[in-house]
Amino acid sequence: MLPSEDMVPEMKRRLKDATEVLDIPASAAAVLLREHRWSKEVLLEKFYNDPAKLERKHGVYYRCNPVATKKTLKMCQICYEDDLPKISMPCCHECCKKWWKEFYDTAISDGHS
Numbered sequence: 001m002l003p004s005e006d007m008v009p010e011m012k013r014r015l016k017d018a019t020e021v022l023d024i025p026a027s028a029a030a031v032l033l034r035e036h037r038w039s040k041e042v043l044l045e046k047f048y049n050d051p052a053k054l055e056r057k058h059g060v061y062y063r064c065n066p067v068a069t070k071k072t073l074k075m076c077q078i079c080y081e082d083d084l085p086k087i088s089m090p091c092c093h094e095c096c097k098k099w100w101k102e103f104y105d106t107a108i109s110d111g112h113s
Contacts (some may be wrong), residue, residue, distance in 0.1 A: 014040050022047055028060035 002010055011033075018029040018040055035058050036043040047054055055061040075082050076096035084096035 011038060014038055018043060022051075024060075024064045028055070028063040031058055031060050 014033060015026060015029055018024075018033055019026045021044065022029060022032075024032075032043055032047070032054070033040070036046070052061065052065075055064050076084055076086065076094075076099055078095045079099045081096060081098070084098055086094045086096050087100055088094045
């Protein structure tokens with residue numbers, strides 16, 4: 001077992017290695033490493049057997065394989081306002097930043113955070 005002062009640097013090193021070797025975003029690599037007890041070797045073996053299956057199982061498929069969004073849709077599909085800046089979720093759903101802020105503020109004020 002590593003001393004506690006060496007733990008974070010080692011985790012960062014493993015995260016960087018997995019991100020580079022697997023060519024996936026750091027957010028997805030972090031999830032996969034946590035699910036495999038930070039064993040890069042175990043993760044690599046399972047990843048190369050069936051990457052899509054592993055990504056789906058751990059909920060990072062769309063982080064690793066983003067779907068091209070339709071740029072022709074200028075209207076928010078939730079509030080139906082036109083030409084507002086949009087954000088895209090890891091699941092590939094989009095909404096305008098204005099709606100997301102209102103949703104987030106309401107959830108916090110209602111205590112559903």
